[in-house]
Amino acid sequence: MDVDMKLADNIAMRNSSVHIPPLIVREASPIPESDLMQNKIELVDFSFYYGKFRAIGNINLAMPVHKITAIIGPSGCGKSTLLRAINRMNDLTPGVRTEGQILLDGEDLYQPGTDVVDIRRRVGMVFQRPNPFPKSIYDNVAYGPRLYGVRRKSELDMIVEGSLQQAALWDEVKDKLRQSGMALSGGQQQRLCIARALAVQPEVILMDEPASALDPVATLKIEELMQVLKDSYTIIIVTHNMQQAARVSDFTAFMMIDSPQTRTGVLVEYGPTPQIFTNPKHPQTENYVTGRFG
Amino acid sequence: MITLATYPVIVLRSGTGYRRRKTTNVLMLVITGLLTLAALIPLFWIISYVLYKGGQYINLAFFTQMPRPLGMEGGGVLHAIEGTLVLTLLAALIAIPPGVIAAFYVAYNPNKPLGVAVRFGTDVLSGVPSIVIGLFGYALIVKAQGHYSALAGGVALAILMLPTIIRTTEEMIKLVPHTLREGSLALGAPEWKTALSVTLPAAANGIITGFLLGLARASGETAPLLFTALGNESYEIGRIINSGIAGKQGIFAILDRVLDQPVDSLPLTLWKYAQQPFPERISQSWAVALVLMLIVLLLNIVARLWVQIQTNRLQGK
Numbered sequence: 381m382d383v384d385m386k387l388a389d390n391i392a393m394r395n396s397s398v399h400i401p402p403l404i405v406r407e408a409s410p411i412p413e414s415d416l417m418q419n420k421i422e423l424v425d426f427s428f429y430y431g432k433f434r435a436i437g438n439i440n441l442a443m444p445v446h447k448i449t450a451i452i453g454p455s456g457c458g459k460s461t462l463l464r465a466i467n468r469m470n471d472l473t474p475g476v477r478t479e480g481q482i483l484l485d486g487e488d489l490y491q492p493g494t495d496v497v498d499i500r501r502r503v504g505m506v507f508q509r510p511n512p513f514p515k516s517i518y519d520n521v522a523y524g525p526r527l528y529g530v531r532r533k534s535e536l537d538m539i540v541e542g543s544l545q546q547a548a549l550w551d552e553v554k555d556k557l558r559q560s561g562m563a564l565s566g567g568q569q570q571r572l573c574i575a576r577a578l579a580v581q582p583e584v585i586l587m588d589e590p591a592s593a594l595d596p597v598a599t600l601k602i603e604e605l606m607q608v609l610k611d612s613y614t615i616i617i618v619t620h621n622m623q624q625a626a627r628v629s630d631f632t633a634f635m636m637i638d639s640p641q642t643r644t645g646v647l648v649e650y651g652p653t654p655q656i657f658t659n660p661k662h663p664q665t666e667n668y669v670t671g672r673f674g
Numbered sequence: 675m676i677t678l679a680t681y682p683v684i685v686l687r688s689g690t691g692y693r694r695r696k697t698t699n700v701l702m703l704v705i706t707g708l709l710t711l712a713a714l715i716p717l718f719w720i721i722s723y724v725l726y727k728g729g730q731y732i733n734l735a736f737f738t739q740m741p742r743p744l745g746m747e748g749g750g751v752l753h754a755i756e757g758t759l760v761l762t763l764l765a766a767l768i769a770i771p772p773g774v775i776a777a778f779y780v781a782y783n784p785n786k787p788l789g790v791a792v793r794f795g796t797d798v799l800s801g802v803p804s805i806v807i808g809l810f811g812y813a814l815i816v817k818a819q820g821h822y823s824a825l826a827g828g829v830a831l832a833i834l835m836l837p838t839i840i841r842t843t844e845e846m847i848k849l850v851p852h853t854l855r856e857g858s859l860a861l862g863a864p865e866w867k868t869a870l871s872v873t874l875p876a877a878a879n880g881i882i883t884g885f886l887l888g889l890a891r892a893s894g895e896t897a898p899l900l901f902t903a904l905g906n907e908s909y910e911i912g913r914i915i916n917s918g919i920a921g922k923q924g925i926f927a928i929l930d931r932v933l934d935q936p937v938d939s940l941p942l943t944l945w946k947y948a949q950q951p952f953p954e955r956i957s958q959s960w961a962v963a964l965v966l967m968l969i970v971l972l973l974n975i976v977a978r979l980w981v982q983i984q985t986n987r988l989q990g991k
Contacts (some may be wrong), residue, residue: 456752500862507860511853514876514988517761523871524861560988585905 419615420445420584421466425480428461430473433473435461438480438552438647441633448606450629450653452622454668457635458645459618463586466616467503468496470566484584489491501528504577509593511571512561512576517544517553520561520572523578524580539579546612547575567598574605585609587617591624603628625653632656634665700973721967729869731957737965741907745952753909757824757937758969760911761903762893764828764933765835778869778961780840781847792840800837807833808898816902824937827903830895834898835888842884846877879981886977890970896941905946906936940966 385388419442426439436458445448451459466482468489481488489499501524512520521540522530530536540557545549549571552565561572570590577585587606591599606615606628619625625632633650637643649656649665660666667673735750740748776792783789811830816822850873858868874881899905911932919927940962947959 467860469856472856472859497862497864500860505856506858507853507857509851509853511851511857513854513857513872523858527861527863527867562988576857576861660905 402532418445419443419483420485422461422483422486423480426462426465426482427479428458428465428470429477429479431475434642434644436465436635437638441650443614443616444631444654446612447630448610448617448628449631449633450625451616451618451633451635452620452625453635453648454637454673455620456643456645457637458634460588461645462635463588463616463618464505466584466586467500467505469500469505471477471496487643501580502582503586504580504582504588506573506577506588506590508589510566510573511566512564512569512572514562516558517561517564517572518573520559521575521579524576528580532533542577543575544572546578546609547571548601548608549575556592565598567594567601570594571597571605574602574609578609581655582613584614584616587615589619590617592620599624599641622657622671626657629653634660634662634668636664637667638668680923696884703983704927724960724963726968727957727960728924728962730980731961732964736958736961740910744950745954747774747954749958751940751943751958751965753907754938754940754943754962755965757903757906757909757942758893758939760937761827761831761899761939762822762889764824765831765892766885767891768828768832769835769839769888773836774843774874774881777840777843777847778873780842793844796837796840797984799833800841803897804834805897805900808901811898812901814891818852820933822902822936823934825904825933827937827939828933830898830902831892831895834895838888838891839884842887843877843881846880846884847873850876879984883981884974890973893939893973894941894970895968896939896945899942902937903939903942905938905942907938909937940969 382528421441421443423439423441426435426441428435453459453461465478466484466489470476478490481584482490484499484502488494509614513523515523518540518648521543522536523534525539530539541550541554544553549568552568553559554574561569564572570593574585574590591602594602603624606617610630617625617629630653631651632653634656635645636648638646649660649662651661656665656667660669723726735748737750737755738752739748739750740752744818780789780792784793808830810833811826814828815826844950854872854876855868858872859865863872914928914931919931944959944966947962950956
């Protein structure tokens with residue numbers, strides 16, 4: 381399926397009143413040649429510690445640009461820790477330590493002297509529960525740009541409208557931009573949070589189970605949105621929902637804890653999504669994706 | 675065999691047990707109801723008695739006129755109303771900024787030594803008798819200045835308010851979901867910016883309620899003012915303003931006059947009037963009690979209304 385067709389598909393889906401999520405896993409496409417595919421984010425022997433506890437260990441993973449990479453695995457396997465390591469949100473927890481590297485466009489995010497603010501601008505994040513600020517819809521979206529010094533009203537208006545349009549929320553809120561963002565429905569709130577993340581023009585968007593608190597219709601809207609957004613952004617999503625991973629992602633990483641004693645999350649298998657779901661190489665992956673455990 | 679599933683059926687079916695539970699239920703309901711009424715009796719007694727005694731004397735002049743010389747009829751307590759406003763406003767201005775900042779520190783660093791120390795300190799401070807705080811204000815400011823003043827009273831009340839402000843603000847900050855803070859930090863906002871423009875507005879309702887309750891408490895305090903504000907029956911802001919010193923020496927001259935002289939407050943006036951051997955003053959002290967109660971009530975109502983309006987606004991109603 382090429383990009384244009386997918387776009388057309390999306391538009392068609394949005395226009396139809398009833399949405400039926402395509403449950404069929406897309407046919408296996410050949411893995412793009414590595415020299416053609418640019419990696420946006422690369423984890424090199426990355427380990428993460430909360431104090432003495434090694435939450436994830438020796439992860440090697442390359443996430444290609446303008447693709448959606450899904451991270452799946454049972455609860456407590458370190459998916460979220462891995463995701464939050466990519467924009468250094470874990471720094472907020474005291475006593476954390478990392479080993480190895482996470483490269484963003486080839487530059488290590490954890491090398492001394494890295495500007496965390498700059499990382500977080502380039503790597504946006506959407507959380508599990510919609511978390512709009514207790515401000516108006518407009519101010520929610522304008523929050524980021526204002527942080528980075530955009531003051532002119534015309535410019536802010538443009539960014540707000542553009543971001544809301546990209547997040548497929550503009551038509552629903554254009555007449556009530558001054559209303560509180562918390563008055564929106566759950567799905568709208570989540571799209572508002574996506575718009576808020578888009579407003580600072582990130583390169584990567586991390587999504588931590590973005591639809592787990594939403595109903596199926598709102599979930600589908602978010603999934604459609606991801607398909608549109610991946611043309612401009614690199615998306616990494618953590619999800620508990622395997623159908624969702626199969627539906628939306630191009631690549632899937634399966635994580636698990638290495639043993640019940642150490643409980644360190646490790647990468648079991650990583651590859652194109654169709655391969656992970658139809659022809660996994662590792663028996664544990666197969667057990668997980670077929671629902672035999674987890 | 676009794677399993678977990680059959681257990682409730684058995685209990686429900688056994689008649690005596692059922693009747694006993696019914697009776698116990700009714701009995702407990704009656705007891706709790708009576709005790710609740712008993713707890714409300716003093717409240718309504720106080721309110722109605724003060725209304726009855728104070729209401730007889732209250733009129734417009736009571737709010738707008740200065741006290742007459744002893745033994746003369748009429749007059750009001752404008753000096754004490756103005757004094758109460760000046761003292762509580764001053765106390766709020768002094769206590770709120772450091773209180774809120776300390777509350778943020780404690781809420782975010784509850785386990786650091788300084789955080790533990792602040793929390794312990796506020797607990798101790800809220801238990802310090804208010805007369806001791808008055809004595810502290812005396813030693814700190816009255817002795818240094820060489821005279822009693824509104825400033826000293828304001829500082830004493832500020833110290834008294836500080837624990838309330840720190841603890842309520844801290845609790846309210848902790849109630850803000852941490853995902854909100856993360857949302858802001860994930861956009862690259864620094865911690866201070868997040869605190870100011872996300873956490874503080876989200877917690878504003880509760881914090882303002884805390885302020886107003888702290889104000890209500892401070893405005894009702896007498897003991898700390900005995901050593902600091904002392905009392906002043908000729909305190910009249912209107913006269914200071916009309917005296918024209920603002921034109922000659924600027925607006926700060928007014929502020930200086932307002933803060934630099936001894937001042938009365940409503941509870942202080944109540945305490946003094948009630949001791950005087952003039953029937954006029956005794957009945958005036960009842961009226962003062964009523965005014966004081968109304969002010970505290972008004973502060974409470976305003977606090978609740980404000981919270982309600984803000985909550986509705988956020989929910990888009």
